[in-house]
């Protein structure tokens with residue numbers, strides 16, 4: 001059955017999801033603050049890849065119009081922008097899907113927690129997993145996971161948003177699914193640095209594996225189920241992001257490994273690099289809760305404390321191993 005969907009954020013992911021939902025026959029309205037994005041979408045031009053055809057997607061800069069448009073709300077904004085947008089909106093009685101991946105700096109909140117704080121009487125779900133926007137836009141096969149508490153509503157949502165090329169699995173562990181999507185970006189940055197330095201495949205595989213162990217340690221301490229991290233939103237998205245040139249997080253790390261400063265690398269990419277902010281939140285969280293997170297801590301000292309890369313690497317590689325936690 002055709003439904004109306006509002007998408008907050010007309011970036012690459014918001015546009016890909018809007019295009020996917022619109023191809024499924026749903027009526028979609030995209031909200032973005034950038035007039036050029038809004039104009040392009042309304043004209044049926046992909047704002048990010050002009051050579052790629054895109055059906056006309058209704059778009060607006062008017063937040064109230066977007067919120068009033070539908071009962072289903074998809075949040076596809078950069079995580080650090082979500083609070084300021086929702087503070088301006090009156091969101092009540094909606095079914096909300098968070099599609100953003102990261103933690104809020106300062107509060108360390110997951111996206112569903114920010115949404116919960118700033119909305120009333122809403123049912124909140126999280127959509128995550130290995131899903132580059134550009135491939136979803138092309139209709140290439142993709143599998144994602146939809147997490148939430150109300151499994152009946154999740155099932156209804158799955159029926160609305162699935163297609164043979166967009167396979168949706170369900171999960172009742174929203175904490176784990178959100179953290180999987182947020183934390184894999186941090187590890188992808190580390191893998192990018194390793195690749196940028198030319199450290200080779202062995203080093204990247206080691207970082208991915210130890211990085212997954214770090215994600216599990218942090219996640220379990222924060223209330224997630226361990227097994228969730230071995231699914232699409234943990235290991236699945238980590239494989240994708242840490243090993244592909246399409247990833248902004250990996251590319252950010254790669255450029256740093258090649259000698260660029262964090263500021264120059266962010267500038268060069270010119271798109272949201274969620275892991276950069278999430279590193280900060282994870283550092284604070286792991287300090288507060290005394291979670292053993294050597295990779296995230298090393299990235300923090302590199303990105304935010306100005307520690308030279310060689311020293312960071314020496315500390316990481318020479319740190320004593322076989323701590324009781326390392327086998328996790």
Ligand SMILES: NC(=O)C1=CN([C@@H]2O[C@H](COP(=O)(O)OP(=O)(O)OC[C@H]3O[C@@H](n4cnc5c(N)ncnc54)[C@H](O)[C@@H]3O)[C@@H](O)[C@H]2O)C=CC1
Pocket residue numbers: 009010011012013014015031032033034037076077078079081084085099100101102131132133134270271272274
């Ligand atoms: N691009 C991808 O392949 C995927 C991205 N994601 C997640 O989706 C989220 C968004 O990422 P992208 O769409 O790729 O980012 P993007 O960098 O392509 O676009 C971000 C969009 O948000 C808009 N925006 C920023 N601040 C705003 C504000 N205050 N009010 C209104 N609009 C605002 C910008 O104008 C821009 O159009 C991130 O959390 C990312 O991790 C998740 C899965 C796949």
Ligand SMILES: O=C(CO)COP(=O)(O)O
Pocket residue numbers: 101129130131132133185188237240241246247248249250272273274
């Ligand atoms: O989350 C993503 C794919 O699942 C996108 O990753 P990047 O933000 O690193 O490009």
